[in-house]
Amino acid sequence: MTAKTPAAKTSRTPKVPVPGKATINDIARLAGVSKKTVSRVINDSPLVKPDTRAKVHALMREYGYAPDPQARGLAFRRSFLIGLVFDNPTAQYIVNIQYGVLDALRDSGYELVVHPCDSKSEGYVDGIRRFVQQQKLHGVILIPRVSEDEALAEALRAIDCRYVRIASVAMDEPGRMLVTHDRSAGAEAANYLESLGHRRIGLITGPKRYRSSIERGEGFVDALAKRGIQVPPERIYEGGYTFESGVAGAEQLLARPDRPTAIFACNDEMAAGVYKAAQRMGISIPGELSVVGYDDSPLASQLWPALSTIRLPVRDVGRQAAGLLLTQDAAPAAVMTAVTPHLVARDSCLPPQAV
CATH class of the missing domain: 3.40.50.2300 (Response regulator)
Structure with missing residues (x-):
């Protein structure tokens, strides 16, 4: 009876992640660093060596890894989500505001979440409060007409939610207002x-x-x-x-x-x-x-x-409102932020015909 020879050990090649589906663990393994180091790179910690930071960033780009803003919020006990709350029938206005907000959020680590609502419906303020709490938002940008609702502003203050109101007149303290005159x-x-x-x-x-x-x-x-x-x-x-x-x-x-x-x-x-x-x-x-x-x-x-x-430079309005929200904690504005509209004369007007 012959003795069984031990099975040869097979070497396992580390699994290469599919681009766009890589996890933080994949990036850490490929970079040869800990998950904590990758997390520090994501959050711009000064405790990471420049060459390590460059390597991690390169791998993140190669494999299309993007950190989950909600997961980051849990890890750092703060949210990386900004809410845009609106009840406005003009679609182009909303789109331009969003573009402006995204301009301000680019490379900031924050993401935008939009929340349309009907300010004529019962309980709409409660609905916005639930949205803020469920998403654990860093803050919200309010555009007309919801920005004009004092009951909504009071509800946000009651839950300690940062906000910026875009409105035609000053309705709040300077750090929470962008006025459009x-x-x-x-x-x-x-x-x-x-x-x-x-x-x-x-x-x-x-x-x-x-x-x-x-x-x-x-x-x-x-x-x-x-x-x-x-x-x-x-x-x-x-x-x-x-x-x-x-x-x-x-x-x-x-x-x-x-x-x-x-x-x-x-x-x-x-x-x-x-x-x-x-x-x-x-x-x-x-x-x-x-x-x-x-x-x-x-x-x-x-x-x-x-x-x-x-x-009305609507995109600029959105950009400035988002910037005001992101800096609200560091240096509350002492002067009201304002955007001034002006007339653009084209071809639709002439002196009236002689009668």
Whole structure:
């Protein structure tokens, strides 16, 4: 009977991770360092040698490894997630705000989480509170109209959540506010139309529950009043910041026997609706009707004739709001952060035709 020979030992080749699916353990093994060292590299710890740091970063890029912000938050007892909370019907505005926030967060280690809501629904403040607590957010950016809700701001303060409010007027302490000066922008639109010689002027506002709508509309009407021009209630239409409401408002204003020679629509989507209504009614722009919008969204230059509008640098607003949130703990702002809109004159306005 022959003795069994012991089985030869087989060498195991370390498993190579699939790009995009590597874990922190894979990166540590490939770099020949501990998991703790990789974690220190991720969080820019000064305790790692430069050559080790470079090697780990190179492997992370090669294998597409990206640390989980929630896992980082657990490890460091703080969150790396920023929330963007909004109730706004203008899709392009939201997209531009997001781009601006992402500009500010790039290379910061923070990630963006978006949370649309309906501020008209019951319990929406509680829903936002749950969102903040469940995601363990570092802080939130609030844009109109939710930024104008004091009950929401109080709820966030009660759970010690950092926040920045983007609004047309100052509504909080400087470190928590970015102001967009909508009233002065409305006045600039009024002064421009008056300078062209318009006296019969219509106004399509946003919803009254939006502070931005009030500020833009009142700024416009007050500036005209100072120049001796009245905008009677019958030449003011409350829209909804939507294309459809712009169509409806323009149809009502332009059907009047004393129809306006110019219309200020409080955002570009409603201004586009004015174009549609004017086309249906055979009214030429700018020959018979001058139009001014608000926001200077991509739509403004795509319309024909190109729309004169108030330029609000929305992407810059998002970038500054995120920057304010990230530095809130280190150095609370003593001066209110503000962005000032201004008029961009294009081809949609001319002096009124002689009657």
